[in-house]
Amino acid sequence: MLDPKRLQQRAAFFRAIRSFFHGQGFLEVDTPIRQPLLIPEHNILPVPSGTHSLQTSPELYMKRLLGGGCERIFQICPCFRKEERGRLHLEEFMMLEWYRRDADYLQLMQDCEELVRAVCSDLGSAGFPVSPAGEWERLTVREAFRRYASLSVEEALRTEMFDLQLVEEVEPHLGQKKPTFLYEYPIQLASLARPKKEDPQLAERFELYVAGIEIANGFSELTDPVAQRARFEEEYALMDEERAGNRKMPEQFLAALERIDSAAGIALGLDRLFMLIAGETDVNRVVTFPAAGLDR
Helix, strand or coil, X not given: CCCHHHHXXXXXXXXXXXXXXXXXXXXXXXXCCEECCCCCCCCXXXXXXXXXXXXXXCXXXXXXXXXXXXXEEEEEEEEECCCXXXXXXXXXXXXXXXXXXXXXXXXXXXXXXXXXXXXXXXXXXXXXXXXCCXXXXXXXXXXXXXXXXXXXXXXXXXXXXXXXXXXXXXHHHCCCCCCEEEEEEEHHHCCCEXXXXXXXXXXXXXXXXXXXXXXXXXXXXXXCHHHHHHXXXXXXXXCCHHHHCCCCCCHHHHHHHXXXXXXXXXXXXXXXXHHHHCCCCCHHHCCCCCHHHCCC
């Protein structure tokens, strides 16, 4: 359990986040935490809640709000992912998501820079492992694998070693001197992202790293409902029979995409960001009640 001093710091952190987005003209929204249907993602295990599931992300409903006419929205909320435990993982954690209509992933990168600098300015950046000032590094996935991995991107994908190579050989080098945007992921690793116009084999997707730790995942949204439905079918095909069930599609979500010309959205792990600002190395030390201290 956090002591009063750390609780005050955590509260100030959330105030700084909200102040930034209110100052940028964003509308704060809230969406259902228990959801009857989730976006199909084969690599994320949801937590059941009766006939529903606890949200793994507010993305599905926030994009429906975009389809309903919202322009710039953000949300701070708890999310739940089964079997995610460790120094950087919690089964219940706080997520920040924001979305912009008529924007792309490059705008989100700018948002990230301004947000982190603003929060560090408000709270102090003495504990932050790198300076948020100056120009941040932007590194393509292909170049990162060329520099740091023992396999090329193509070979890693072909042998299904991409994730292992990324985690063990690439990530430890990222964001060590300045925050790093790792961008232009292979399209098959971005089921909700728009293909890059100049090269459709790449997605307009990025992840933000600080001191080897991934804290955000953003992309230009795929707003073609036909293409998105096909991507979801691919995700279902990667699940076992129990998880795939009868392959229900989030039809209202897909319908909302038809009303969005272009948009960009991002998810940022607030517990990880607060951990870095507080100068800690374990998220359990910066959440009010760490997982090991919960009553069972």
